[in-house]
Amino acid sequence: MNTPSTHAPLPPHSLQAVIFDWAGTLVDFGSLxxxxxxxxxxxxxxxxxxxxxxxxxxxxxxxxxxxxxxxxxxxxxxxxxxxxxxxxxxxxxxxxxxxxxxxxxxxxAYSKPIPGAIDTLAWLRAQGLKIGSCSGYPRQVLDVLLPLAAQAGIVPDHVVAGDELAAGGRPGPYMALANVLALKVGDVRACVKVDDTTPGIEEGRNAGMWCVGLTLSGNEVGLTEDELGRLAPAEVAERRQVAERRLRDAGAHFVIDSVAELPGVMHEIARLHGG
Structure with missing residues (x-):
């Protein structure tokens, strides 16, 4: 598997921003x-x-x-x-x-970055993309999580908490669109929403964005890295399949195991978006 640093650059002026969930997406493998x-x-x-x-x-x-x-x-x-x-x-x-x-x-205790997250964010920034994020966590919880994540290397350009918009949260588009406003993104269709939950995927679809669902690192499988590593390959495949079906049913355009695989998908999204 290619690491983010080995991927070719994206076509210029194709996509503008990626908006991430937190637990199960950027940090906290398994969303525990x-x-x-x-x-x-x-x-x-x-x-x-x-x-x-x-x-x-x-x-x-x-x-x-x-x-x-x-x-x-x-x-x-x-x-x-x-x-x-x-x-x-x-x-x-x-x-x-x-x-x-x-x-x-x-x-x-659950602020450890998911493997590949730091490199993926660095690769996206090298492509000139803006990095937004939102979470079901209230602001008081994010105020504890964000400094710890930053120390570990996870620093998005903007963060929206689940309790700070009068319009409400997921599956409505509001937190995703608040990122669009804050980041001064000119076209929601040039944004990618990355999430491990079905309401998070619905949020991105409702906002008019490309949506990428995450299986093995997130809530739909719900296991730590160690727990996942102890499963037989056939059982991992079965759990991945169930998670993928749920995320696709929620509207995900693409489904991958974790954020580490995002750069490859970004190339496909850029191709389709440009087409």
């Missing part, structure tokens, strides 16, 4: 930080949710994620049995207030 904290925050209320359930709405803003989990029938039934009533708006607030300090405390 938010998933585990959802499990722990619900457990603090005496409600058991599995890692698979916690991953289901991944990509949404964290408050919307909690609301969506509470709408799941099995979780609603647990809540009603424990508290004698179905969950409401005040319960969403209470879970969110419990979630936030736990996430802030833990996110630093």
């Amino acid at each position: 930080a938010p998933t585990q904290i959802f499990v722990e925050s619900f457990a603090s209320f005496g409600i058991h949710i599995s890692l698979a359930q916690a991953r289901g709405p991944m990509g949404l803003s964290k408050r919307d994620h909690i609301r969506t989990l509470l709408e799941e029938p099995a979780i609603r039934a647990q809540w009603q049995e424990r508290f004698g009533a179905l969950p409401g708006a005040s319960d969403i607030d209470a879970l969110y207030e419990r979630f936030m300090p736990m996430q802030i405390e833990k996110v630093g």
Whole structure:
């Protein structure tokens, strides 16, 4: 496999910007930080949710994620049995207030760049592309994550948090378009959205961008590098296939294993965009 530095340069004036998600895309292989904290925050209320359930709405803003989990029938039934009533708006607030300090405390432990991310960002910048980013993380969480990621070499030109736009978050186009405005991009069709979640891909499509989904590094597979490395090749292939199908169903134009493979796809996007 070619590394980013060995790829030929992109055609001049073809694409303008790439907008990345964070957990499972640039940092935190397997997107573990938010998933585990959802499990722990619900457990603090005496409600058991599995890692698979916690991953289901991944990509949404964290408050919307909690609301969506509470709408799941099995979780609603647990809540009603424990508290004698179905969950409401005040319960969403209470879970969110419990979630936030736990996430802030833990996110630093999951700030390691995904292999290839630093080289890929450097290659994109060498092509003259702007680097945007957005996340389901609230700004308070990103304020902890961003300095740690920067120390490791992950420094986008702009970052939008999941709780800072009045219009809302994913799957709406708003965070992606906020990057377009901040980066002064002249054509959304010349932007590429890179994400490991289905709401993140839908966000990019709704914004009118090319969309690249990530399988093995992200939420859809949900394993650490070590866990993935212990699987038999056939099982890796099966998990990749399931993840790819979900991301393509959400609208991904291309699907790759991780951000390390993005430069090759950028050439194909530039060719199609120019055509």
